[in-house]
Amino acid sequence: MADTQRRGRRIMMTRDELDVFLGAQRTCRVATVGGDGAPHVGALWFVWDGAALWLYSITRSKRWAQLRKDPRIAVVVDDGHEYGELRGAELAGRAHFVGEAPRTGEPCPELTAPERLFARKYFGMAEMPHDGRHAWLRLTPESVASWDFRKIPG
Numbered sequence: 001m002a003d004t005q006r007r008g009r010r011i012m013m014t015r016d017e018l019d020v021f022l023g024a025q026r027t028c029r030v031a032t033v034g035g036d037g038a039p040h041v042g043a044l045w046f047v048w049d050g051a052a053l054w055l056y057s058i059t060r061s062k063r064w065a066q067l068r069k070d071p072r073i074a075v076v077v078d079d080g081h082e083y084g085e086l087r088g089a090e091l092a093g094r095a096h097f098v099g100e101a102p103r104t105g106e107p108c109p110e111l112t113a114p115e116r117l118f119a120r121k122y123f124g125m126a127e128m129p130h131d132g133r134h135a136w137l138r139l140t141p142e143s144v145a146s147w148d149f150r151k152i153p154g
Helices: 002-011 015-024 062-069 109-123
Strands: 027-033 039-048 053-058 072-079 087-098 134-139 143-148
Touching: 015 039, 015 072, 015 087, 015 143, 027 053, 027 062, 039 062, 039 109, 053 062, 053 109, 062 087, 072 134, 109 134
Parallel strands: none
Antiparallel strands: 027 039, 027 072, 039 053, 053 134, 072 087, 087 134, 087 143
8 A cells, every 4th residue: 555655646746737737638527426326427628727627517417407416526637548648637526606507608707717718728719609508617626636657667
């Protein structure tokens, strides 16, 4: 167990590495908990602002309904094909609903920065297009675990 813990510390990403990684990746997997305790996992687009993960979710989804009842959430972002290339992060905590749902573009200062990041990252636009079907979830992680197998010697 001690060897595993030392190895974990050696391969975890630094804060700067994590920021670059989360800024570059496009898709995450979001885990929520159903009323019966069963997990549900789905893919989403996201942006990272250096402190919080912003998730753009369809409001008529199983994920949205589950988070309304139980805000606990875990998100995995990962990359790599070969074993020595694998890297990723798991962020966990509670989801917070931000802005109107569904989002129609009503002024919401808290969403200005994430919407600009999202519009640029996914649409190549300066302003966020709103479709009236999605809304924002913010995860300010209570825990973060990361790994970068490229750091394994050998």
